[in-house]
Amino acid sequence: MSDIGSGDEGINSQKYHGQGMDAGGNNFDSGQQPQEQELATKMLQIQSKRFYLDVKQNRRGRFIKVAEIGADGRRSQIFLAMSTAAEFRDHLSSFSDFYSSLGPPNPDNVPDDGKLKSEMMLKDNRRYYLDLKENSRGRFLRVSQTITRGGPRSQIALPAQGMIEFRDALTDLLDDFGTDDGGFxxxxxxxxxxxxxxxxxxxxxxxxxxxxxxxxxxxxxxxxxxxxxxxxxxxxxxxxxxxxxxxxxxxxxQNAENHQSGPIPGGSGVRGGPSQPAPxxxxxxxxxxxxxxxx
CATH class of the missing domain: 3.10.450.700 (Nuclear Transport Factor 2; Chain: A,)
Known part of the structure; x- marks a missing residue:
């Protein structure tokens, strides 16, 4: 099972209504999925952002949808297979340890691209780029999901102070539902x-x-x-x-038989000899x- 399919997914849960989320988005399967089930959900308030972690299940297996809702109501979301979510959970621990080892932000000692630490996860035809970054607003973990065959990039930005809380919430869901993606x-x-x-x-x-x-x-x-x-x-x-x-x-x-029994050039009969029965x-x-x- 991969982490996300093509198409659009309708946002049906009431928890998203009235929070600036439109009716579209990325879909774990193509088209609307009436048989898709939501098995569990967790909501985290980290600084000015809300994060929803939804465990879902459809005919391809289980996965986790992570939706970020900003203070202005705009949302972003990524999809993680259960095994990918477990790998992401482990990376959150290492990123958090690295973040804790950093001193106070120093504007004079920030990399040109703002990246402090980076990792990459690969799942089927999906790539996930994890970048701990720093800018004028602080430090944050940007998680980008891309599709190898092309298509839009989706990403969320998690404030660095919330990585441990996010990891613990993810761990609770994985403890309850496991890391099995389903499939063969x-x-x-x-x-x-x-x-x-x-x-x-x-x-x-x-x-x-x-x-x-x-x-x-x-x-x-x-x-x-x-x-x-x-x-x-x-x-x-x-x-x-x-x-x-x-x-x-x-x-x-049939072509071979016609050739063998066809007229003899210059004559009116057929080739001599008994005809061979068709196999x-x-x-x-x-x-x-x-x-x-x-x-």
């Missing part, structure tokens, strides 16, 4: 390779927030393309491919189109 936990099949003429085909099995998939890559010297086939349609994909193989095998077979479907290797030799 077994070992996936190894990749396969097929070479045809000057082309190479690679079959790789992977897993992301949408489940298990097969990536089929076609590679030539100066060309590469790929398709992704979700596991839920592998059987149908196989059946369609087998049907095409069967039809083309029969077409090649039955059980005699045909559907995928390789091999027909047994007949005597």
């Amino acid at each position: 936990k077994g070992e996936l099949p190894e990749g396969r390779h097929l070479r045809v003429d000057n082309k190479n085909f690679y079959f790789d099995i992977g897993q992301n927030n949408r489940g298990i998939y097969m990536k089929v890559s076609e590679v030539k010297s100066n060309f590469r393309t790929a398709i992704t086939v979700p596991e839920k349609c592998w059987t149908r994909f196989r059946d369609i491919l087998a049907d095409y193989c069967d039809k083309m095998c029969r077409a090649h077979q 039955s479907s059980s005699d045909i290797d559907t995928f390789s189109c091999n027909v047994p030799n007949r005597i």
